[in-house]
Amino acid sequence: MVDENEIVWLVKKDAVADMIKNGKRSDGRKAYEYRPIEIITDYVKRAEGSAYIKLGNTQILVGVKMDVGQPYSDSPNMGTLITNAELVPLASPVFQPGPPNENAIELARVVDRGIRESKMIDFEKLCITEGEEVWNVLIDIHVLDFDGNLIDAATLAAVKALWTAKMPRYEDGKVIYEDKKDSLPVSKKPVACTFARFGNVSILDPSLEEEKSMDGKITITTTDDGKICAVQKSGITKISVPELENLIDVALEKGNEIRKTYLG
Amino acid sequence: MGMKKEGLKLFENGKRIDGRAYDELRPIKMEVGVLKRADGSCYLEWGGNKVLAAVYGPRECLPRHTQDPLKARINYRYNMAPFSTDERVRPGPSRRSIEISKLSKEALEHVIFTEYFPKTSIDIFVEILQADAGTRCAGLTAASLALADAGIPMKSLITACAAGKIDGKVVLDLGKLEDNFGEADLPIAYMPRTKELVYLQMDGDLTKDEFKEALRLALKGCDEIYRIQRDALKKAYEGEVNGR
Numbered sequence: 263m264v265d266e267n268e269i270v271w272l273v274k275k276d277a278v279a280d281m282i283k284n285g286k287r288s289d290g291r292k293a294y295e296y297r298p299i300e301i302i303t304d305y306v307k308r309a310e311g312s313a314y315i316k317l318g319n320t321q322i323l324v325g326v327k328m329d330v331g332q333p334y335s336d337s338p339n340m341g342t343l344i345t346n347a348e349l350v351p352l353a354s355p356v357f358q359p360g361p362p363n364e365n366a367i368e369l370a371r372v373v374d375r376g377i378r379e380s381k382m383i384d385f386e387k388l389c390i391t392e393g394e395e396v397w398n399v400l401i402d403i404h405v406l407d408f409d410g411n412l413i414d415a416a417t418l419a420a421v422k423a424l425w426t427a428k429m430p431r432y433e434d435g436k437v438i439y440e441d442k443k444d445s446l447p448v449s450k451k452p453v454a455c456t457f458a459r460f461g462n463v464s465i466l467d468p469s470l471e472e473e474k475s476m477d478g479k480i481t482i483t484t485t486d487d488g489k490i491c492a493v494q495k496s497g498i499t500k501i502s503v504p505e506l507e508n509l510i511d512v513a514l515e516k517g518n519e520i521r522k523t524y525l526g
Numbered sequence: 527m528g529m530k531k532e533g534l535k536l537f538e539n540g541k542r543i544d545g546r547a548y549d550e551l552r553p554i555k556m557e558v559g560v561l562k563r564a565d566g567s568c569y570l571e572w573g574g575n576k577v578l579a580a581v582y583g584p585r586e587c588l589p590r591h592t593q594d595p596l597k598a599r600i601n602y603r604y605n606m607a608p609f610s611t612d613e614r615v616r617p618g619p620s621r622r623s624i625e626i627s628k629l630s631k632e633a634l635e636h637v638i639f640t641e642y643f644p645k646t647s648i649d650i651f652v653e654i655l656q657a658d659a660g661t662r663c664a665g666l667t668a669a670s671l672a673l674a675d676a677g678i679p680m681k682s683l684i685t686a687c688a689a690g691k692i693d694g695k696v697v698l699d700l701g702k703l704e705d706n707f708g709e710a711d712l713p714i715a716y717m718p719r720t721k722e723l724v725y726l727q728m729d730g731d732l733t734k735d736e737f738k739e740a741l742r743l744a745l746k747g748c749d750e751i752y753r754i755q756r757d758a759l760k761k762a763y764e765g766e767v768n769g770r
Contacts, residue, residue, distance in 0.1 A: 364628045367621050379729045478632065480726065490737050493712070493728035496629065498636050500722040503741060510734055 265355040271474035278475035282460045287472070294466040294512055301419065301524055303426045310442060311427025315419040318469060319409035321353075324419040325402045326427045326446075330437055333389070333396040341388025341396040345374035347403040347416065354408040370403060372454070372494050373417050376483035377401070379491040380452035383424065387447035390432060397429070399446070410470040413481050417454035421525060424448050451525045452491055453517035454483040457509055459499040464509055466516060480506075482513035486521060490514075536692040536704055543704065548697040551687075551747055556668070556758040558675040566676025568758075570668040573701060574658025579668035581676040584646035592647075597640035599647045602631035604665050610657040626662045633666060633715050633725040639679045648678060659705035663688050663713050666725060671755055675762070683755055686715035686725060687747035689740040696736050698743045712740045718752040721745075 281288060291297070297318030306312040311326035333340060347370035349357040362370070377383070388397035401423070403416045428442035458468035458476040468476060478497020485491050490510060495501070501509075536543050546552070552573030561567035564580035571577075587593040604627045606615045619627075630652075638648065650672065652665040663686035670684040690700040691710040700708055710730025716723045732740060 364624050367624050368628060371621060371625050375729045379731060381731070485731075488733065490728065490732050490734065491730065493726060494629075495723070495726035496632065498632050500636055500717070500720075500724050501726070502722050503745070506723065506726070506741070507734075507738060510737060514734065 267355075271471070274471065275475045278471060279460045282465055282472070282475075283463050287465065289469065291467075293464070294516060296414075296467045296516075296520070297469070299418070299520075299524060301422055303422055308439075309423075309427075310430065311423040311425075311446070313419040313422040313426070315415050315422075317411060317415040317418075317467070319407060320411060320415050320470075321405075321407040322412065322415050322419055323404045323406055324416060324423045325404070326420075326423045327400045327402070328427075328429060328437075329398050329400070330390065330395055330432055331398045333393065337385070338393040339389045339396075340385035341383075342385070342398045343374065343378055343383060343401070344398065345370045345377070345401040345403070345420070347373070347405070347412075349405050349408070353405045357405075357408070368494075368496065369412050369416060372413050372481055372483075372492065373401070373403060373420055375492040375494075376417050376452045376454050377420060377424070380450045380483070380485045382421070382448050382450040382452060382485075384447040384449065397432075399424075408470065410473045411456050411467050414454045414456050414467060417452065417483065418520065418524060421451055421453070425451070425525070450485045450487070451521050452483050452485050453520045453525070454481050454492075455513040455516050455520075456481045457512075459497070459501065462502075462505060464505070466512070480509060482510055484514050484517040488514060534703075534707055536707060537695045537697070542692070542697060542701075544701055548695060549743055549746065551699045551750055552701065554751060554754050556671060556754055558671050558758055558762045564672070564676075566672040566674070566678070568668040568671040568675060570664055570671075572658075572660065572664045572667075573699075574656060575654070575661055575664045576656035577661065577664045577668045578653045578655060579665065579672040580651045581648065581669075581672045581678065582651075583648035583676075584643040584678070585649070587645060587647035593645045596644055598638070598643035598645075600631050600635045600638060600640065601647055601649045602627050602634065602652070602669070603650070604630060604652045604654070604662065606654040606657060606661070610654050626665075629725060629727065630662065630666050630669065633684060634669065634673065636724045637670075637680045637682050637684055637717060638673065639681070642679060648673075659700050659702045660688050660713070662686070663715065666715050667751060667755065671758060674759055682717035682719040683752065684715050684724060685718055685748040685752045685755060686713065687744050687751055688713040689744040689747065691730060691732060691736060691740070696739045696743060698747045710736075710740070712737070712744060714741070714744045714748070716745065716748055718748065
């Protein structure tokens, strides 16, 4: 599938990169500034939890569903978490129907890692009978409009959806979806910050135009207690240790801002 | 990562569960040129890991519509043998192996002079024959040597190593138990020539200072592994250079 804009991205690539290396961005943002964010929770009433997010022109809908199943043999007293991402064809001319490709898999796994490793979900509280029945939490990321930085938007929406989700009742071996009351056993609020790399320059929250011109990107997920719970480098870029340490400082600071404003 | 086991002490009296110090690597062995048909190959043992890497190419990139007129296409396939772990691995790509393959490919693409070989593909196959934690780093380290063995021009070798946290202590190169029951894992790869990172992942729970310490340890581990890599290449090619 060809994006007719592809040639335009290619022509603009060097100009966009040059601008960023000179400290400017085409939409006028500062290096470490997010695009406007809008979140609507409980967007899908049938889901246990859901959040629609608009980050600039990127739009994502995240749904949380729950069901009851067997635990894994190495953690018989813990509920489970599965995160899946769909890059549905309506979101971009280059997205195709079919099983998730490596980009969709990476997106799902980075979001999953941020949520799982932050330990925001108390999986032991999701155990119904040890070794037999536990709650499964299923997070589905549905990308609706792709304008860059899916990881940060999806993580934010997923965390919001988990915080606002209501658990269905479980009775006599049946999940009663009509009766949802209790909140999920959640505590922390992980926030992912993705930096696009242009040579040795980094910018926060790349738009699609910037993603098309960047060398690669680095995502750092932080938690409320000032800890780092997930990091991922992706694309053909390199980074020195001092630069990485600087990005961690920025991610900790920006993470706190996002938490206060959107997850407060 | 993050599983609990009551009464299991991973770090006690300054020693780890397998007797190593906090900054000690497991024993590592490498040999290049071990496969006859491949253009370059490497066999690597790292603790209980046994890894085989092979390089084919540059060769015609097929199917043709996947060719890049400006540079070589790099393919990287990380694959675990079904019998490599306690619980059988289902054959074929998993979500985990697809992610590892993607990130490893991108790390190598950074050092290979892909623009020298337009329209071709350079195919790298990594088989994990026996797994014992740290297989992505072992695979990438072996792949880098196999590329050198195949004579592919590169800016630098790549050396990979992980650091992590067990019982609240930052340590180098997690073993299997440490990986399963530890608190954090930070696998990295870097170019020893420029000291820049080309592979970077982390999961777990680290403060900023712990992260810095883990990074420092992992880089120290990489420096040791780089020496072993160079020795393996020297051993294979010294004779050739000396006209033997």
